[in-house]
Amino acid sequence: MPDQLRIAVPNKGQLAEPASEMLREAGYRQRKDTRDLVLVDPDNHTEFFFLRPKDIAVYVGEGTLQVGITGRDMLLDSGAPVDEVMALGFGGSTFRFAARDGANMKLEDLNGKRVATSFAGLLETYLRKHAVDARVIHLDGAVESSIRLGVADAVADVVSTGSTLRNAGLELFGDPILESEAIVIRQHDAEDDPQVEQLLRRLRGVLLARDYVMMDYDVRAEKLDEAVALTPGMEGPTVSPLHREGWVAVRAMVPRRAAQRIMDDLWEIGARAILVTDIYACRL
Numbered sequence: 001m002p003d004q005l006r007i008a009v010p011n012k013g014q015l016a017e018p019a020s021e022m023l024r025e026a027g028y029r030q031r032k033d034t035r036d037l038v039l040v041d042p043d044n045h046t047e048f049f050f051l052r053p054k055d056i057a058v059y060v061g062e063g064t065l066q067v068g069i070t071g072r073d074m075l076l077d078s079g080a081p082v083d084e085v086m087a088l089g090f091g092g093s094t095f096r097f098a099a100r101d102g103a104n105m106k107l108e109d110l111n112g113k114r115v116a117t118s119f120a121g122l123l124e125t126y127l128r129k130h131a132v133d134a135r136v137i138h139l140d141g142a143v144e145s146s147i148r149l150g151v152a153d154a155v156a157d158v159v160s161t162g163s164t165l166r167n168a169g170l171e172l173f174g175d176p177i178l179e180s181e182a183i184v185i186r187q188h189d190a191e192d193d194p195q196v197e198q199l200l201r202r203l204r205g206v207l208l209a210r211d212y213v214m215m216d217y218d219v220r221a222e223k224l225d226e227a228v229a230l231t232p233g234m235e236g237p238t239v240s241p242l243h244r245e246g247w248v249a250v251r252a253m254v255p256r257r258a259a260q261r262i263m264d265d266l267w268e269i270g271a272r273a274i275l276v277t278d279i280y281a282c283r284l
């Protein structure tokens, strides 16, 4: 019997719900009560620990938990000895500088100034790399208010829609510091672990099932090459005989976003009975 796989999952905030949803889709049990801190999934020999997203890299870095889900910004901020092993496509945000609207700040202008952030590690690394000598004011959250309240001259914060910044009367400046999203992390140089490999395969399957649909259609045999160019599939489409002289049936995975355009193009070359279905789960 293998040891339990121990996985760290955000207990609250922007990543908590989508992370649990993805694990559920990958066939794992997830908590029903958002106050639960631990959940055992005996069928999968897995234990889930619900922790603050910022702490997850610390636990995984110490090796007490083999795998965790957190934000890329939080991983880099922690400085923990962990690696990003998979991007999960949700919890997308950009880490950016902002200052009072109309201040027209540039990165160099931060020399000698105070910059408030809740990602001090990430910010200090960036300032050092760009040889900017600013004082970093470490706050826990609601960083946007710090300028108005006289605690800082600029902020470095997570931006998604930008509405929090706008409401606080701030404007962005400088290049984006980091593009972040939810990721899976593991300890540096972690040994191969079949349970972890299985988790990653399952998550990859969920991502594919979200991003791709299955397309089926009938086409004249002489048009098959043109059709296959439109729907190359993952490893080549399945082509089956059709009980109709001169026609074949084709089945291939296509990107969900492109499905309507591909259907139009297939129709143009004479394909008919074009069907699109959701993929419930997959392993490629």
Ligand SMILES: Nc1ncnc2c1ncn2[C@@H]1O[C@H](COP(=O)(O)OP(=O)(O)OP(=O)(O)O)[C@@H](O)[C@H]1O
Residues within 6 Å of the ligand: 012, 013, 014, 015, 053, 054, 070, 071, 072, 073, 074, 091, 092, 093, 141, 158, 159, 160, 161, 180, 181, 182
């Ligand atoms: N508004 C947002 N939209 C999308 N992603 C976001 C947003 N705010 C934060 N994130 C991302 O979600 C991850 C977790 O951030 P979150 O704000 O949930 O944690 P936190 O600040 O520690 O918790 P809380 O805000 O509940 O105190 C980070 O990687 C961050 O980049």
Ligand SMILES: O=P(O)(O)OC[C@H]1O[C@H](OP(=O)(O)OP(=O)(O)O)[C@H](O)[C@@H]1O
Residues within 6 Å of the ligand: 013, 140, 141, 142, 143, 144, 157, 158, 159, 160, 161, 162, 163, 164, 165
């Ligand atoms: O660009 P927007 O779509 O407005 O989102 C960005 C805001 O979302 C996060 O705040 P959160 O609710 O996590 O609060 P926090 O500052 O206390 O972490 C982040 O820190 C920004 O304040």
Ligand SMILES: [Mg+2]
Residues within 6 Å of the ligand: 013, 141
């Ligand atoms: Mg937050």
